[in-house]
Amino acid sequence: MRSKQGLFVTFEGGEGTGKSTQIRLLADRLRRKGVDILVTREPGGSPGAEAVRHVLLSGAAEQFGTRMEAVLFAAARNDHVEEIIRPALASGAVVLCDRFLDSTRVYQGVTGNLEPSFIQNLERVAINGVMPDCTIILDLPAAEGLRRAKSRAQAEAQTAEPDRFEKEELDTHEKRREAFLDIADQEPLRCRVVDASGAPEMIAEKIFSIVEPLLPIHSSRVKETGSA
Numbered sequence: 001m002r003s004k005q006g007l008f009v010t011f012e013g014g015e016g017t018g019k020s021t022q023i024r025l026l027a028d029r030l031r032r033k034g035v036d037i038l039v040t041r042e043p044g045g046s047p048g049a050e051a052v053r054h055v056l057l058s059g060a061a062e063q064f065g066t067r068m069e070a071v072l073f074a075a076a077r078n079d080h081v082e083e084i085i086r087p088a089l090a091s092g093a094v095v096l097c098d099r100f101l102d103s104t105r106v107y108q109g110v111t112g113n114l115e116p117s118f119i120q121n122l123e124r125v126a127i128n129g130v131m132p133d134c135t136i137i138l139d140l141p142a143a144e145g146l147r148r149a150k151s152r153a154q155a156e157a158q159t160a161e162p163d164r165f166e167k168e169e170l171d172t173h174e175k176r177r178e179a180f181l182d183i184a185d186q187e188p189l190r191c192r193v194v195d196a197s198g199a200p201e202m203i204a205e206k207i208f209s210i211v212e213p214l215l216p217i218h219s220s221r222v223k224e225t226g227s228a
């Protein structure tokens with residue numbers, strides 16, 4: 001199904017765990033090595049998926065229920081996979097994606113209480129065979145992550161209002177942290193947990209040591225989509 005030449009790395013974790021920062025640091029380092037990099041994010045990453053992103057993160061779909069939101073995340077993911085990720089991998093790029101299928105398993109599946117078979121069926125359709133080769137799970141106590149996410153929003157002069165998912169209770173965020181760690185336990189070959197509490201440069205070093213041995217033979221072209 002997938003003519004695999006590139007490398008697909010996803011970054012997962014709760015709010016404020018530093019995914020975007022770490023993706024940027026890794027992309028910069030790989031670019032300096034001449035690696036062909038695509039940086040992208042979910043929900044979003046393709047024009048169609050970016051349109052759905054706004055509907056999801058504004059909370060406009062919340063009134064229609066968690067199943068509806070899960071289907072919208074899946075629709076966005078499928079567009080992103082087929083329009084952006086699969087072609088990039090086929091061209092031999094290293095794709096760095098800020099959130100992917102594990103976020104749906106955790107946010108809609110575990111804390112959204114959707115039944116596992118529904119989540120599995122959506123996942124199969126959404127990714128259509130494009131599974132991450134490596135998933136970096138950035139791990140941080142939920143309270144610390146939320147504090148960081150809030151101060152980042154203020155520093156960026158964004159609205160102080162948290163998005164649809166950030167505004168949920170602290171214990172929901174802690175459940176998500178546990179759910180990401182459970183996935184890592186279940187899929188140790190794909191997932192690597194990285195302690196996100198230290199200095200960004202130290203965390204970046206750890207991530208580089210995980211990704212570097214996986215790198216395919218590459219060319220030197222850098223692309224970006226979204227703002228991950």
Ligand code: TMP
Nearest residue numbers: 042043073099100103104107108165166
């Ligand atoms: P972010 O851009 O700050 O990571 O925001 C994305 C939000 O969307 C975050 O709160 C997690 C949530 N989300 C889901 O609930 N399910 C998903 O499948 C994805 C990709 C994100």
